[in-house]
Amino acid sequence: MSQYFTKSLAALEPYTPGEQPRDQQYIKLNTNESPFAASPRVVAAITGQEVEKLRLYSDPACRDLIAAIAARNRIRPEQVMVGNGSDEVLAFALRAFCDGDTPLAYSDITYGCYKVWCSLMGIPSKVIPLQEDYTVDIGQYKSLGATIMLTNPNAPTGLALTPGQVEEVLKANPDHVVIVDEAYVDFGAESCLPLIDKYPNLLVVQTFSKSRNLAGARLGFAMGDPELIADLNRIKFSFNPYNVNRLTSLAGIAAMEDEEYFASCTGKIRENRAWTAQKLREMDFTLTDSLTNFLFAQSSRIEGGALAKALRQKGILVRHFEGERVSNRLRITIGSRPEMEALIEALKQLGA
Ligand SMILES: *Cc1c(COP(=O)(O)O)cnc(C)c1O
Numbered sequence: 475m476s477q478y479f480t481k482s483l484a485a486l487e488p489y490t491p492g493e494q495p496r497d498q499q500y501i502k503l504n505t506n507e508s509p510f511a512a513s514p515r516v517v518a519a520i521t522g523q524e525v526e527k528l529r530l531y532s533d534p535a536c537r538d539l540i541a542a543i544a545a546r547n548r549i550r551p552e553q554v555m556v557g558n559g560s561d562e563v564l565a566f567a568l569r570a571f572c573d574g575d576t577p578l579a580y581s582d583i584t585y586g587c588y589k590v591w592c593s594l595m596g597i598p599s600k601v602i603p604l605q606e607d608y609t610v611d612i613g614q615y616k617s618l619g620a621t622i623m624l625t626n627p628n629a630p631t632g633l634a635l636t637p638g639q640v641e642e643v644l645k646a647n648p649d650h651v652v653i654v655d656e657a658y659v660d661f662g663a664e665s666c667l668p669l670i671d672k673y674p675n676l677l678v679v680q681t682f683s684k685s686r687n688l689a690g691a692r693l694g695f696a697m698g699d700p701e702l703i704a705d706l707n708r709i710k711f712s713f714n715p716y717n718v719n720r721l722t723s724l725a726g727i728a729a730m731e732d733e734e735y736f737a738s739c740t741g742k743i744r745e746n747r748a749w750t751a752q753k754l755r756e757m758d759f760t761l762t763d764s765l766t767n768f769l770f771a772q773s774s775r776i777e778g779g780a781l782a783k784a785l786r787q788k789g790i791l792v793r794h795f796e797g798e799r800v801s802n803r804l805r806i807t808i809g810s811r812p813e814m815e816a817l818i819e820a821l822k823q824l825g826a
Pocket of ligand 1 (some may be wrong): 506540558559560561562585625629655657678681689691692694756
């Protein structure tokens with residue numbers, strides 16, 4: 475930290491992303507990316523002519539992209555806002571709906587960025603512990619006096635709430651926004667999107683990074699009541715009006731329109747998840763019933779951190795988190811079938 479860095483952020487501890495090696499010598503099961511290429515329609519959309527048009531700013535209102543997202547989800551464009559990854563959308567939502575007097579409530583075991591954004595923006599955190607089996611106790615989300623973040627399905631646990639459970643939270647907190655982070659919803663959980671017409675305090679956030687194979691394009695979106703969307707745009711136009719670049723916008727439209735490829739990729743991930751989970755269970759691993767593109771797995775023989783290191787030496791990257799109830803586990807992204815076969819083989823060789 476230089477002598478110039480603001481003292482007000484002296485305690486800030488940034489998020490540590492999973493390793494992104496510069497060469498392809500590793501099987502990457504550590505950052506929940508898709509093992510499959512972006513849709514062929516995305517590849518076709520990024521032409522030389524479009525690259526030349528980078529001399530022009532992107533559409534600050536993102537009209538074409540928002541129209542594509544709205545059409546696919548059968549909602550109105552006024553109910554959609556887009557951002558540079560769902561990370562940006564979520565950060566804008568915190569800026570819009572939290573402050574020093576309005577904390578953010580979220581689980582003790584969940585996506586690490588929420589805590590970092592709170593400390594960056596001076597927002598108090600109201601941390602609510604998951605139960606022993608990593609499930610959410612909905613009873614703890616009543617009249618919290620806080621903006622609420624429900625990660626559904628949750629990461630790294632892989633477990634989901636039903637829309638009925640989310641609805642209970644919405645009803646019990648009518649004076650606060652409930653943000654549902656659905657980064658993994660397309661792999662088998664039920665979306666809360668149908669509730670946005672009924673609950674003006676619901677904001678559903680999704681991403682193109684995982685189920686639409688576009689992590690590197692940086693594109694996420696929020697869906698909710700037009701007034702909440704206008705609030706998010708108020709923040710966006712006070713920070714970075716051209717937050718989605720031209721090429722990403724084209725990629726997003728093409729990916730949203732390629733329903734068949736989306737269904738095929740997410741279907742294969744579910745198949746590979748079932749296959750891998752069964753193999754791991756046969757090897758006495760403990761697993762949660764993940765509805766995501768990753769497994770949250772514990773070896774009965776080798777401690778989590780040691781196993782992650784040993785796998786790395788065998789050319790396989792997985793994610794390991796420190797912390798009392800997670801450090802014995804690994805978060806393993808579901809890759810292609812050959813990748814998952816290589817993982818199982820490596821685990822057998824290691825005696826895990
Ligand atoms: C991956 C992830 C995000 C961020 O996704 P981007 O759209 O790539 O910024 C947000 N929330 C959760 C829970 C995630 O796992």
